[in-house]
Amino acid sequence: MISSNLPALQVVLPLLGAVLTALVRRGQIAWFIALVVSWTMPMIAFALLKQVLAEGVVSYALGGWAPPLGIEYRVDLVSAYILILVSLMGALVVSYAPRSVASEIAPERQAWFYTMYLLCMCGLLGIAITGDAFNAFVFLEVSSLSTYVLIALGRDRRAILSAYQYLIVGTIGATFYVLGVGLLYVMTGSLNLADIAGRIGDIDNIRPLLAALAFITVGISLKVALFPVHLWLPNAYAFAPSVVTAFLASTATKVAIYLLLRYLFSIFGVVFVFRDLPVTEILITLSVAAMIIASVVAVFQANVKRMLAYSSVAQIGYITLGIALATQTGLTGGIVHIFNHAVMKAALFMAIGCVVFRTGAVKIEDIAGIGRHMPLTMGAFVIAGLALIGVPGTVGFVSKYYLVAAALEKGWWWLAAIIVISSLIAVVYVGRVIEVAWFRDPGAAIRAAREPPLEMLVFTWILTAAIVVLGFDTELTAGIAGRAAEVLLTGMK
């Protein structure tokens, strides 16, 4: 009974958990509920992956109404990969969270924090698992609304402003998405993604389809924070509570990218999007701009979290670059970078969360010399920073290897050169923090700092270890990413 209901449980358990945390209203118990739910999620996700590998696509009819009329939950290799990523990151972040949350969020709001976190989790997993275009919109809203609250819970008053900024942008994005879905519905008469994919080829009048593609791509791009519509992201990441930043940076934009992949490859199809339309050229231009401009902006940031946020925009550029190439190697690189970037960014934000927990400092100049007093924390930061640059032996190298290989396959030397240049800029901004943290004399506030509590350190280092281990053993990430790319390139039918 449980194994046949796994797709529903993947979404329902966080929802039930959210409701329970809202009913108990005590921070400690709420955290425990969130912890139990968060560790159940990756177990379900791995069980689903096993089913997909053994039997192919898993389809689940919600409410017993058969698709395409009813809502279908549909797990294939791509969605299983994203489910595992999101649920694992959630489990690690929640295990790391309790003391950081207790120090940054007012006591009476802590239970609400876990409610919002679980709702966000429910929405993100829902987007990844659903096979229904409108249901995806609902989950997009569930995750977005809870994200606005999570960001607004930050200590800094500017958190509310950045949450509001994100609310405006996010709402526009969601509206564009649903407009696009509406056009698709008019043209195909279906909301089921697989069904739409099957019917879309028969349509003669392609103008509404072009409009739908434009609306959906732009709408999701706002959520992805694709350059140049990324402006909500740096403030949101900088002023949200540390735990929220670590969670969002590793999950929210990644799920939006999944949705983009779904539409570009599974629904509209490679031929329509990449052969008949200049999507490759547009996406590559934007990706390259993100990789260069956002990296340069990151160099000049005074706030570490803001710097990492701009670096996220640049890294998203790598992912969309892989998507834009639309070849087996390129797509593998993009998809594997979804996972790799999540792991390294979570590690970086968790390490900074430890620093904030002990010193309250987020400005680069304020953490001078902190490496001598919190060597383990900043050690994790250095390794994750090296992965951001793409040093061999880390996950960052794996992604960039695939992307450079894909660029060379096409004979685009200049693109490979741009990837390398962008990595060199990463050396500058990561190096700046490392230089200040390790080679400057500490101030009085930093001298008093010690290593953070055990669980914060342990979970930061689990991710840091993953950066190195997955940098050598690429079977799990690049292996599955490669097969996911195959699934996407062959289409849904």
Next chain:
Amino acid sequence: MRLDAILRVVAKFVLPFILVFGLYVQFHGDFGPGGGFQAGVIVAAAVFLHAIIFGLDQTKLIVPPVIVETMVPLGVLVFAGVGVAAMLTGSNYLDYSHLAHDQIHGQEWGVFLVEAGVLITVSGTMIAIFYAVAGRDRK
């Protein structure tokens, strides 16, 4: 101050009818237009009317904020709980067919309970928003 006697008396007469109409819309939802969303708003409107006529403090004695804040997640719990109950009967999530002795009664019970959950959450949310907005200037 006593000039609003008509308002007070009329409001007291009207309030029970608003609530009954809310329940009518709720239960009629199975067969025609209506259901938990509309009924939830109507029930909440009764509370708003009371607050406008008798003052927020009086209303908070009848509908305390603690209850309102419990209603919001409680309704979702009822909704999701019915889905889980359906799973326990061996069907898919939110498939009510096996909730009663036959499929038609099962579906009817399922929709009835789910709509009850919607009523609780929607009215709770509306009242919570009203309390938050109305109580904004007082500390």
